Amino acid sequence: MSEETQSHRPPIARVLVVMAHPDDAEFSCGGVVKQLTSQGATVVYVVLTGGDKGNHDPSVTVPNLVERRMQEQRAAAAILGVGEVHFLGEEDGFLQPTRDLRKRLVRIIRQFRPDVVICQNPENYFWGDSYINHPDHRNAGVATLEAIFPAAGNLMFFPDLLAEGLEPHSIRELWLSMVDDPNHEIDITDLLDIKIAALRQHVSQFDDLDEMEKWVRERWAKAGPEHELRYYESFKRLWFD
Ligand SMILES: [Zn+2]
Known part of the structure; x- marks a missing residue:
């Protein structure tokens, strides 16, 4: 699709971000989420697992860790303008694209009716070298894709959802994060500080928040057109209309 064609498209009003763990959204697309909410879009998060393996302290219990990570995720989301976070409570490390999970995602998609879904790349076994x-x-990527197509848009899938009044819904665009071949790069240089502020809410996940910030600033830096440092979040973007 050409840039000119895109410019005539209606604005993005609703975006669903589906990620495996608390903090994945901030790493993958925190800048873009802030940009979208600042432009008036409603962004909703779905976090599939409780992040219950994200810990190295044997004295921490799973329920306490999950509760803490939910609080951290809500705080990070709020900084980026996201008011609604669904936690689906799957077990960290064992996420599978089951029929049950597909139905739960279809329910959310049919209820919220997003224009755009942002999710993780189902094909990515390695990142860099x-x-x-x-x-x-x-598996979060697989589960999300299998919910988007064909199930969410096809009334023959999950007829009990239709009986509840949840009509089929087809999204307009899919943005995959963590791709080696992005076709959509968004300059988040002006949003980097707020992306980092959101990441810093995930206190349980970093021994040293300043080290994390340093890593993010190095990891996302690229030379811009005038050779100045710029920051981008990159996606493989698919259009369906
Ligand atoms: Zn993760």
Whole structure:
């Protein structure tokens, strides 16, 4: 689709961000989320697992960790203008694209009726040359794609949802994060500070918040057109209308 065609498209009003763990959204698309909410879009998060493996302290219990991570995620979301976060409570590390999970995602999609869904790349086993992608990230992508198509838009899937009044819904665009071949790069240089402020809410996940910030500033930096440092969030963007 050409840039000119895109410019005539209606504005994005509703965006659903589906991620495996608390903090994935801030890393993947925190700048873009803030940009979208600042432009008036309503952004809703779905966090599939409780992040219940994100801990190295044996004295921490799973319920306490999950509760803490939910609070951290809500605080991070609020900084980016996201008021609604669904926690689906799947077990961290064992996320599977089950029929039950597909139905729960279809329910949310049919209720919220997003224009755009942002989710994780289901094909990404490796990231760069030194990182094995977490299996939950891939499976979160698979589960989300299988909910979007064909189930959410097809009334023959989950007839009990239709009986509840949840009409089929097809999204306009899909944005995949963590891709090697992005076709949509958004300059978030002016939003980097707020992305980092949101990431800093995930206190339980970092031994040293300043080190995390330093890593993010190095990891996302790119030379811009005038060779100045710029920051981008990148996606593979698919259009369906
Ligand atoms: Zn993650």
